[in-house]
Amino acid sequence: MENEIIKIENLRRTFRVGNEDVHALKGISFTIYSGEFVSIMGTSGSGKSTLLNILGCLDKPTSGEYNIDGVNVGSLSKNQLSTLRNRKIGFVFQSYNLLARTTALENVELPLLYNNTVSSKERRERAVAALQAVGLDNRMYHLPNQLSGGQQQRVAIARALVNDPVILLADEATGNLDTRTSYEIMTLFQQLHDQGKTIAFVTHEPDIAVFTTRTIMLRDGHIINDCPVEPKSAKEALENLPQSDDY
Amino acid sequence: MNILNLIKIAIKALLRNKSRAILTMLGIVIGIASVIAMVSLGQSSTLSVQNQLSSMGSNMIMIMPSHQSRGGVNLGSGSSKALNEKDLKAIRANARYVSAITPMVSSAAQLVFGSNNHPGSIQGVDACYLDIRKYELESGIMFDENDVKKFAKVCVIGKTVAKELFTNGENPVGQTVRFGTIPMKVIGVLKSKGQNQMGQDQDDVVLAPYTTIQKRFMAITHYNMLFASALSEEQSEMAATEITYILRSTHGITNSSDDDFDIRTQEELLTTMSSITGLLTVLLAAIAAISLVVGGIGIMNIMYVTVTERTKEIGLRMSIGAQNRDILMQFLAESVILSLIGGIIGIIFGLLLSYVGCTLLKWPYVVSQTAIILSFLVCAATGIFFGWYPAKKAANLDPINALRYE
Numbered sequence A: 001m002e003n004e005i006i007k008i009e010n011l012r013r014t015f016r017v018g019n020e021d022v023h024a025l026k027g028i029s030f031t032i033y034s035g036e037f038v039s040i041m042g043t044s045g046s047g048k049s050t051l052l053n054i055l056g057c058l059d060k061p062t063s064g065e066y067n068i069d070g071v072n073v074g075s076l077s078k079n080q081l082s083t084l085r086n087r088k089i090g091f092v093f094q095s096y097n098l099l100a101r102t103t104a105l106e107n108v109e110l111p112l113l114y115n116n117t118v119s120s121k122e123r124r125e126r127a128v129a130a131l132q133a134v135g136l137d138n139r140m141y142h143l144p145n146q147l148s149g150g151q152q153q154r155v156a157i158a159r160a161l162v163n164d165p166v167i168l169l170a171d172e173a174t175g176n177l178d179t180r181t182s183y184e185i186m187t188l189f190q191q192l193h194d195q196g197k198t199i200a201f202v203t204h205e206p207d208i209a210v211f212t213t214r215t216i217m218l219r220d221g222h223i224i225n226d227c228p229v230e231p232k233s234a235k236e237a238l239e240n241l242p243q244s245d246d247y
Numbered sequence B: 001m002n003i004l005n006l007i008k009i010a011i012k013a014l015l016r017n018k019s020r021a022i023l024t025m026l027g028i029v030i031g032i033a034s035v036i037a038m039v040s041l042g043q044s045s046t047l048s049v050q051n052q053l054s055s056m057g058s059n060m061i062m063i064m065p066s067h068q069s070r071g072g073v074n075l076g077s078g079s080s081k082a083l084n085e086k087d088l089k090a091i092r093a094n095a096r097y098v099s100a101i102t103p104m105v106s107s108a109a110q111l112v113f114g115s116n117n118h119p120g121s122i123q124g125v126d127a128c129y130l131d132i133r134k135y136e137l138e139s140g141i142m143f144d145e146n147d148v149k150k151f152a153k154v155c156v157i158g159k160t161v162a163k164e165l166f167t168n169g170e171n172p173v174g175q176t177v178r179f180g181t182i183p184m185k186v187i188g189v190l191k192s193k194g195q196n197q198m199g200q201d202q203d204d205v206v207l208a209p210y211t212t213i214q215k216r217f218m219a220i221t222h223y224n225m226l227f228a229s230a231l232s233e234e235q236s237e238m239a240a241t242e243i244t245y246i247l248r249s250t251h252g253i254t255n256s257s258d259d260d261f262d263i264r265t266q267e268e269l270l271t272t273m274s275s276i277t278g279l280l281t282v283l284l285a286a287i288a289a290i291s292l293v294v295g296g297i298g299i300m301n302i303m304y305v306t307v308t309e310r311t312k313e314i315g316l317r318m319s320i321g322a323q324n325r326d327i328l329m330q331f332l333a334e335s336v337i338l339s340l341i342g343g344i345i346g347i348i349f350g351l352l353l354s355y356v357g358c359t360l361l362k363w364p365y366v367v368s369q370t371a372i373i374l375s376f377l378v379c380a381a382t383g384i385f386f387g388w389y390p391a392k393k394a395a396n397l398d399p400i401n402a403l404r405y406e
Helices: A048-055 A078-088 A104-113 A120-133 A149-161 A179-194 A234-240 B003-016 B018-055 B085-094 B129-133 B145-149 B159-165 B210-218 B236-251 B266-309 B311-319 B324-361 B369-395 B399-404
Strands: A004-017 A020-033 A037-042 A063-068 A089-092 A167-171 A199-203 A214-219 A222-228 B060-065 B098-113 B116-125 B137-140 B154-157 B176-179 B182-190 B206-209 B225-230 B261-265
Touching: A004 A048, A020 A048, A020 A222, A037 A048, A037 A179, A048 A063, A048 A167, A048 A199, A078 A089, A078 B324, A089 A149, A104 A120, A104 A149, A120 A149, A149 A167, A149 A179, A167 A179, A179 A199, A179 A234, B003 B018, B003 B324, B018 B266, B018 B324, B018 B369, B060 B236, B085 B098, B085 B225, B085 B236, B098 B129, B098 B159, B098 B210, B098 B236, B116 B159, B116 B210, B129 B225, B145 B210, B154 B159, B154 B176, B159 B182, B206 B210, B225 B236, B236 B261, B236 B266, B261 B266, B266 B311, B266 B324, B266 B369, B311 B324, B311 B399, B324 B369
Parallel strands: A037 A199, A037 A214, A089 A167, A167 A199, B116 B206, B154 B182
Antiparallel strands: A004 A020, A004 A063, A214 A222, B060 B225, B060 B261, B098 B116, B098 B176, B098 B225, B137 B182, B154 B206, B176 B182
């Protein structure tokens, strides 16, 4: 049996808006095992952003259990959560969130700056390795505004990989990209998955979810569907794209 | 995050908005520069006053007989015959804090040399008068004890008198001038001292042995006043007290209200003058300090703008593991660096400014180390104080909201 990376049991999250309680998550349970490539799907308002915030240790559940890599998140302080994010989680955002006027390499180094156990020499080496892993070793000293959207997202993925996290959390990571670039990014994610990375991919696009190995469908704070799928190859999809030259 | 990385990141962030950083710094530069300039100029003016006073002999003590009234008419100081040889000898014998003492008697008359004449007063003093009043000889010699004993008809003249009488460029030394009807031989010329701070010409003097003036000019046995020198400036108050007691005993006075003499030290004058310039310094420095506070508020304002502008960056840093402390330190480092660089530039400007001021006013140039160190500390404190609230605001942001901030 593979390791349980994420284990959620009867998770609830309630927000208080004015005098009303809004139940964003109404008791959901699932487990993500090491080496899985999970897509979490749902329409706007289904609770997937709330779930992602909790999975990313940015938010705590109102009730229920959340264990990441054997650590019970519910009992941790704010600072402990920060450290947990720094060591175990890699975030990839829809809008890349790279620091402007900062080179790709320095952007990738950023998470390790907040890790005192990493020397500056090791930091540099690991950042270079991460950029190589996403195929940007020739763009290390470029600034974000000198890179295309796809390249910026690759830098962001390198930044998520640099601390060697137990899970990559991607939030609509292809949402700002065109189809071709989306497929390129998905190809990269599939490669990382083949190398053994565990990935949770939040999206509302079904044609992106087909590249994953398992789909969890949320609606109104409940899981309505959780089933393994036979993933399509993003590489093939990319090759099958018509060679359009309209852009 | 270690301190070196912190500073590196802060400097990088400041360089991203160069003109903004420079303008913010300008507030601190002006504040610090004006504080430094004001304090330095204030100290220079105090020093210049002190120098002037000590050129008159800052350890000088004047002993004068009290006013004497006759029939309700105040005859003015120096009119009584209270001071005489007995007092002089008693002070010479008993005072431990007095290094030198001379009597003074003065007489006014017209000085004549050839066809030139000059109205003046001739002051009868002892040889040590030069030391007490810090006069120096330019040429010739000073009369000595022998001259005093023999009532010698010799005198030493100041620069102004020499200029008035010897208009054809004669060497005054060796010439004989008439003082009224009495011929006096000039044996020395004093070095010029210029005006004192009251505007009196200190070179318009004629000095002669006091015995000569007493016997040959005025036929009196008392002195108009005594000049004494304390061992040091600090001891002048003690010397004055000592003289008071000696004079009371020689005059047989038991009650201080019966004193028939007045004693004045330069110390009193110095204290008054210094307190005036000191007060001015404090006032000017206070005004300058206000501009420093305004500069600090400028930093605070800009840091608030920066925090708002970089909300998304803060959210990202938090999401990848920055703790509240890291964010706080990052923004605090920016404001402290901003104010410290501003402070250093301000100190340089302030020193330049006070240098120019001192040169123009011909005051001695003083670099006030305390002002520099204090300004530096104030700068750091300003950076921390005015940077704290914006940095705290940044550190307390919620990462979820910060990430979503547009």
